[in-house]
Amino acid sequence: MQKKAQALLEQFGFTKVQAALFYAGFIGDPMVMAQLARAANVPRTSALYVMPELVRRGFFKQQRKGVRTYYRAASGEELIATVHERERLVRQFLKLC
Numbered sequence: 001m002q003k004k005a006q007a008l009l010e011q012f013g014f015t016k017v018q019a020a021l022f023y024a025g026f027i028g029d030p031m032v033m034a035q036l037a038r039a040a041n042v043p044r045t046s047a048l049y050v051m052p053e054l055v056r057r058g059f060f061k062q063q064r065k066g067v068r069t070y071y072r073a074a075s076g077e078e079l080i081a082t083v084h085e086r087e088r089l090v091r092q093f094l095k096l097c
Contacts, residue, residue, distance in 0.1 A: 017046050025073030
C-alpha cells in the first residue's frame with residue numbers, strides 16, 4: 001500500500017523524497033524532522049532540504065513547541081481545498097489568455 005500511495009504522489013508531482021515524507025507525515029502524528037525522516041526512510045539532510053518547499057506549497061504545517069519544530073502533513077480536506085484553489089486559479093488564468 002505504501003509504495004502505491006507514494007507512486008500516486010509522484011504522479012501528482014512530488015519527488016521520491018517528497019512523496020516518502022508526505023506519506024510518513026500523513027499517516028503519523030506530528031513529528032520532529034529526525035523522526036519524520038526516519039519514518040520516511042530518507043536521509044535527514046534530504047528531508048531538511050525539501051521540507052521548506054513542502055511547507056511553502058501547503059503540504060506540511062510547522063508548529064514550534066519550545067525549541068523543537070514539529071511537522072504535520074496536510075489533512076485530506078486541506079489537500080482537496082488546495083486542489084480546488086489551484087483549479088480556480090487555472091480557470092482564471094485561462095480566461096485572461
